Amino acid sequence: MQFRLNGGDRKCKVSPRTLLVDVLRDECGTTSVHIGCDEGICGACTIFLNGESVKSCLVLAVQAEGKDVETLEGTGSVKELDVVQQAFGEEFALQCGFCTPGMVVSARALLKNNPNPTDQEIRAAMVGNLCRCTGYQNILKAVKKAAERLQSG
Amino acid sequence: MRPASFGYQLASNLIDASQACARGAIPLAGGQSLIAAMKSRQMTPELLVDIGELRDLRGISIKSERIRIGALTRHCDLIRSELLKEKVPWLCEAASLIGDVQIRNRGSIGGNVCFADPRANLPPVLISLNATAVVGSSESSREVPIENLFQGFRENALVAGEILLAVEFDVVEGQKGSYRELSPQLNGVPLVNVSVSSGNSIGVGVGGLNSCPLRLIRVEEALVDGIGPALEAFDGEAFEPLEDLQAGAKYRIKVGRVLLRRALEEVLN
Numbered sequence: 001m002q003f004r005l006n007g008g009d010r011k012c013k014v015s016p017r018t019l020l021v022d023v024l025r026d027e028c029g030t031t032s033v034h035i036g037c038d039e040g041i042c043g044a045c046t047i048f049l050n051g052e053s054v055k056s057c058l059v060l061a062v063q064a065e066g067k068d069v070e071t072l073e074g075t076g077s078v079k080e081l082d083v084v085q086q087a088f089g090e091e092f093a094l095q096c097g098f099c100t101p102g103m104v105v106s107a108r109a110l111l112k113n114n115p116n117p118t119d120q121e122i123r124a125a126m127v128g129n130l131c132r133c134t135g136y137q138n139i140l141k142a143v144k145k146a147a148e149r150l151q152s153g
Numbered sequence: 154m155r156p157a158s159f160g161y162q163l164a165s166n167l168i169d170a171s172q173a174c175a176r177g178a179i180p181l182a183g184g185q186s187l188i189a190a191m192k193s194r195q196m197t198p199e200l201l202v203d204i205g206e207l208r209d210l211r212g213i214s215i216k217s218e219r220i221r222i223g224a225l226t227r228h229c230d231l232i233r234s235e236l237l238k239e240k241v242p243w244l245c246e247a248a249s250l251i252g253d254v255q256i257r258n259r260g261s262i263g264g265n266v267c268f269a270d271p272r273a274n275l276p277p278v279l280i281s282l283n284a285t286a287v288v289g290s291s292e293s294s295r296e297v298p299i300e301n302l303f304q305g306f307r308e309n310a311l312v313a314g315e316i317l318l319a320v321e322f323d324v325v326e327g328q329k330g331s332y333r334e335l336s337p338q339l340n341g342v343p344l345v346n347v348s349v350s351s352g353n354s355i356g357v358g359v360g361g362l363n364s365c366p367l368r369l370i371r372v373e374e375a376l377v378d379g380i381g382p383a384l385e386a387f388d389g390e391a392f393e394p395l396e397d398l399q400a401g402a403k404y405r406i407k408v409g410r411v412l413l414r415r416a417l418e419e420v421l422n
Contacts, residue, residue, distance in 0.1 A: 016161030016201070019188075038154070040189050043255065052229075052258045058188050059259070060181075062161055063205060106254065127340050128253025 006074030021056040032072035032101040043129035046102035053109035093142035095133035156191035171291035173202035175314035183259035224263025243330040276366035280358030281350035284322040290314040303365035331416040347412040
């Protein structure tokens with residue numbers, strides 16, 4: 001199969017039963033994509049597929065043929081965090097950090113379509129991402145902060 | 154877990170897809186139910202035919218007050234559709250309560266219907282709207298009342314070679330409707346769901362009260378005498394709901410009655 005990963009072309013040999021999440025982690029080394037529940041609930045494996053957030057544990061690798069995949073590795077890095085990641089850090093929106101990559105993707109997906117979301121809209125947009133540490137309040141604050149910063153440029 | 158091994162074919166047109174289905178392939182659309190069921194090995198198909206690229210099966214249109222929704226139209230498309238928001242907002246509401254953003258970005262109306270889970274969100278609404286399923290194969294196509302598509306727990310009535318192409322329903326000026334569900338988790342799978350739609354006649358669809366979604370014909374008939382008789386007709390039905398750790402049969406039936414009453418009151422009063 002061929003697809004674009006974070007702007008670069010990728011070629012992988014996969015069997016039909018291979019999940020996209022496994023290709024991303026094992027073949028491509030984009031290990032920001034986490035496997036939590038592995039049944040489409042927790043959202044730790046959330047990525048962008050053709051610009052839309054999806055759960056990569058519920059996508060067959062072959063379904064990504066010719067498509068555009070984006071993971072966290074495509075934007076921020078440890079040295080240079082992007083706006084959403086920076087806000088998550090400042091607002092203490094993570095403890096163990098396992099859910100964070102999926103959270104950040106979902107937050108970005110929300111802010112792309114809705115630059116100034118209400119609390120309710122943020123909660124609704126993040127329903128598909130579970131965090132077992134923070135209790136979500138700080139995640140909410142972080143997304144709000146990121147929204148403010150993105151709006152003020 | 155990972156799915157058991159299977160063959161995969163990408164369909165480039167409907168004939169391809171239909172021929173694969175005639176050989177026993179299961180159509181793969183968004184895969185949000187199918188892939189999950191394959192991972193847990195509840196389903197172990199030998200061949201999948203990926204219909205995801207059949208763009209003709211996508212989209213929402215209206216022609217002489219009849220709405221057509223292509224089978225591959227995703228839940229997120231239903232929610233965003235200005236046409237549906239104006240004409241049948243309760244269908245949009247039912248779609249907005251499916252899974253989460255990520256699931257709705259991939260899951261399709263055709264998959265939601267064909268997976269035929271008794272608790273799926275969209276079937277009760279489509280039943281209440283008296284929707285028709287447009288089903289096609291490489292040779293022919295036919296139209297079926299949507300409720301006839303549901304045969305049993307996760308069993309649909311499509312025969313070998315057939316694929317769901319679209320659902321269609323009439324919209325009427327001043328039409329009202331309601332979708333109600335009780336779900337133990339926010340945006341989770343409902344225990345029971347109910348939809349009522351007015352129009353030329355009042356339609357009542359329920360989920361979670363049997364092995365597949367149902368039209369409540371006796372309740373519909375009793376509605377000419379009002380909500381009270383309709384609820385009595387509900388009490389006279391012999392439901393056989395699922396029972397699991399979340400809820401027993403009696404509780405689900407009780408909840409179904411409450412949801413039905415609220416939906417009827419919303420639509421009729």
